[in-house]
Amino acid sequence: MGLLDRLDNPYEAGGIILGTIEDVLNWGRSRSDWYLHFGLACCAIEFMAMNASHFDFMRFGIIPRATPRQADFIMITGTVTLKMAERIKVLWEQMAEPKYCISVGSCANCGGPYWQYGYHVLKGVDRIIPVHVYVPGCPPRPEAMEEGMMKLQKLIDQQAIFRKRQRLAEEEALKEK
Amino acid sequence: MEITEIYNKLKDKFGDSVKDLIISPPSDAFIAIASDKLFDICLELRDNPEFDFDYLMCISAVDFSENLEVVYHIYSMNKKHKVILKVSVPKENPVVPSIERIWRSADWHEREAYDLLGVVFEGHHNLIRILLPYDWEGHPLRKDYKEPETYHGMKVPY
Numbered sequence: 001m002g003l004l005d006r007l008d009n010p011y012e013a014g015g016i017i018l019g020t021i022e023d024v025l026n027w028g029r030s031r032s033d034w035y036l037h038f039g040l041a042c043c044a045i046e047f048m049a050m051n052a053s054h055f056d057f058m059r060f061g062i063i064p065r066a067t068p069r070q071a072d073f074i075m076i077t078g079t080v081t082l083k084m085a086e087r088i089k090v091l092w093e094q095m096a097e098p099k100y101c102i103s104v105g106s107c108a109n110c111g112g113p114y115w116q117y118g119y120h121v122l123k124g125v126d127r128i129i130p131v132h133v134y135v136p137g138c139p140p141r142p143e144a145m146e147e148g149m150m151k152l153q154k155l156i157d158q159q160a161i162f163r164k165r166q167r168l169a170e171e172e173a174l175k176e177k
Numbered sequence: 178m179e180i181t182e183i184y185n186k187l188k189d190k191f192g193d194s195v196k197d198l199i200i201s202p203p204s205d206a207f208i209a210i211a212s213d214k215l216f217d218i219c220l221e222l223r224d225n226p227e228f229d230f231d232y233l234m235c236i237s238a239v240d241f242s243e244n245l246e247v248v249y250h251i252y253s254m255n256k257k258h259k260v261i262l263k264v265s266v267p268k269e270n271p272v273v274p275s276i277e278r279i280w281r282s283a284d285w286h287e288r289e290a291y292d293l294l295g296v297v298f299e300g301h302h303n304l305i306r307i308l309l310p311y312d313w314e315g316h317p318l319r320k321d322y323k324e325p326e327t328y329h330g331m332k333v334p335y
Contacts, residue, residue, distance in 0.1 A: 082310070082328045082329070082331060082333070083309070083310050085331060086329065110335075111335060115335045116335065119317050119322075119324040119325075119333065120309065120317070122331055123332075123333075123334075123335045127331060127332065128331065
């Protein structure tokens with residue numbers, strides 16, 4: 001994004017870093033995401049490996065939170081049963097905006113192996129809450145979750161903060177043309 | 178003690194309530210029991226020192242379209258012998274006496290069999306669903322079960 005390049009060469013520009021405030025804010029937001037982990041099945045076991053020293057999820061600047069009120073994004077890792085789906089919706093509604101969701105594994109994405117005979121399984125968590133990043137796999141390897149995290153950071157980096165409605169309206173107008 | 182010996186001793190005591198001994202290798206031999214005498218037979222199996230069955234390994238239920246069958250695997254820790262009992266009840270009125278007062282482990286097993294196959298255990302102190310939500314309709318592991326279209330506003334089929 002240009003900001004880090006300037007840090008490598010600070011004297012060239014007289015010790016001044018130029019960038020938009022939006023970039024700086026988004027840079028801070030995307031690199032200090034706190035998450036609420038909603039572990040439901042074997043994907044959560046893989047997520048434990050993700051958190052351990054080999055893959056070290058915390059180097060993304062994230063911190064696990066025990067309450068939705070302090071979390072920026074929620075990780076749904078595993079099979080969402082109908083009984084649990086209602087709890088997920090309550091947690092999602094308790095989170096403060098801006099909030100994001102990463103759906104990990106085939107079950108959370110689309111029902112996975114339960115898609116046909118799983119009378120008790122919600123076929124995709126996106127039927128109850130919006131999902132920003134899907135991580136495929138059954139279960140996904142930690143590398144896949146890393147990529148999902150990077151995708152979420154990229155998404156936050158590109159988000160509009162100022163004059164949001166106006167800019168979105170302009171984009172919509174462009175699309176209509 | 179072999180299962181034939183157990184069968185003969187039960188047969189002497191309970192008569193026609195103990196139906197057949199079915200031996201068909203490679204599956205385990207089992208004793209078919211009439212549902213009305215199940216409680217007494219289980220009590221005898223636990224309290225008679227000859228049998229000394231102190232451990233109920235599992236209760237499972239099977240759907241045979243007209244009948245529901247409940248299977249009991251019972252083991253003796255001291256004598257190291259094992260017996261399998263089977264009780265068959267009609268699907269319209271699937272009532273089986275509860276043996277929860279004999280072996281405490283039957284409590285949750287019976288609740289599970291009730292939850293998924295709808296076997297009613299008479300005399301159970303708290304026969305409610307154990308896995309599915311309390312307001313769920315029907316018993317999903319029955320062969321004629323149809324999954325619901327929606328549950329609390331969530332679409333169930335893919």
